[in-house]
Amino acid sequence: MNGSRCRRRRAKAAAHAIALLLLAIATGAVCACRRSADPAQGISVEESIAPQPVRSGDETVTLRLADAARHPVAEAHVQIEADMNHPGMAPLFSNAVETTPGSYRTPLTFTMGGDWVVLAHITLADGRRIERQWDVKGVESR
């Protein structure tokens, strides 16, 4: 009798422990979903990619940086990184060149079709760093 009561108590404790574990994971997951976005630091970043539609092979990425007063932000260092959405693929890296004040351009060679994520790692002249990320979905295979 005592044994079965003890077993029941243990089972209850184990069930509570599992429920708590799942609850903790669920709470963490919800918190993870609500991560706040990186503040823009008053700099607007406008990105474009050409030619369209985007195909595997050579493309050109252009970034235009402007401050809050819409003045071009010059002399920044812009590194472009492109990742496939599947893990295990080689990321692409390229340094953009400033073609006109506030406008940065770099060729990017998409090595395969599919969904890509492009990241811009921007270092402003005053040392501030900005990260931007955007999706390039459905790059067509040639």
Add this chain to the structure above:
Amino acid sequence: MTKAPTALSRSQKEGGLLDGEEFPEARPFDLLDVPVLDRLLGWRHARTLLQIPLLAVSIVMIVQGLFGPTLSPKNLATVLTWVHFRGALVLAILCAGNLFCLACPFMLVRNGMRRWVRPRFAWPRRLRNKWIPAALFVLVLFCYELFGLWSSPWLTAWVIVGYFAAALIVDGLFTHATFCKYVCPIGQFNFIASTASPLEVAVREPEVCDSCGTKDCILGRRSASSQLVVLQRGCELALFQPAKVGNMDCTFCLDCVHACPHDNVGILSRLPAGELMSDPPRSGIGRFSRRNDIAALAVVFCFGALMNAFGMVSPVYAVEGWLERMLHVNNQATALGILFTVVIVIEPVLLLGLASWITRAWAGVKSGWLAIAVRYAYALSPLGFGMWLAHYGFHFLTGLYTIVPVTQNAFASIGWPILGEPRWTLVGLPITVVEPIEFGFLLLGLTGSLLVAWRLAQDDSEQHPLRAFAPWGVLCLVLFACCAWLMTQPMDMRATMMAG
């Protein structure tokens, strides 16, 4: 306790090419004879020792998946799950055996739970088959494509959590290894794939078992003072060693190795896929030819390999788009569902049905078409395994080193950059090196399938073995051509739901 001399196991004698009488000196290699490994694997807690690192990695993957980088190539959950784990799993099966099930972290948690919770129910008799896990296997493949699981660390983490939860719930309620045998889709994948493995947990000397009166390998050992105290578990998957044939349903848990009082169970070498070349009664399974459910699992395993690879190349989007236009549906789930139904259900039924009908009509095999289809369905599993190897091996080898920068990044992100700055340029082997390996895997699979089909045909029709073999040989060649075509297609990986 003396170790029994290594000789041919029952499955090796019945499994096909080897003949114990013709080659009396043939002594299979025994992994448990290897110095260090014998002591390690012979230790009662060997499995736990192997499970602990995998459990730790699983927890890291869950935490990284939920809280780490949202970009799939930079998150440990996605990189480890979809690049390294899958690749290492199939390569381990090819080179040794079902090592993932041996080190399964889900079972470690489940074993811990069972210290406190005793399952009270027996798995319903009607469900003691592979229909549910076969359906779950297809469901996993479908969800993988539909939700683009590879591209979402968050979803990947939840898949792992879901696995732990499912193992705990099922094995918390039902006795024995119900989850492994009747539910786990990864387990079923491993069971079918490991029929092509070179190693098998088997009896060293069958004669020793003949004189054994305890049957500890299946019953386990209990305390002399109380029958309720289990000193050593026997096989939880109902595989009685003296009658066990092959790797089907064997998790390599080593319970039988540790339970045998005569030290008569080893991990023996054997002819890969040899167990598919004959149809003896198998402990815990019965004859393969009478198990439509396992045959269906083998078919799903083979055609699922094609579907899974097809989902990663350009033509799949053209086909999906065409289906959407034809059927006037604006829903990718529907188009994908139709594609899955065609590739994994309709196509196999038509192809296997046709091959069976030709075998029956042309070679004069007396059985019905379904019985023939079931018998030869197992011949497709080596080819299916070849395709899984080619596919998963590709991602594994081309992304081999990506684990380095992702781990560096994980440490750096918690403010502890002990491994240095992430070297994102570390990727893997070049495609020019990996491609020939892929085709090698495919050819290996094709060879295995043709050999199995040929042996079955020889048994089925002594007068016209070639006629019995021809339709299955052609089917294997057609499937091989499909696999080879898929491998030459440009990769095009889109997360369909995300593409919107």
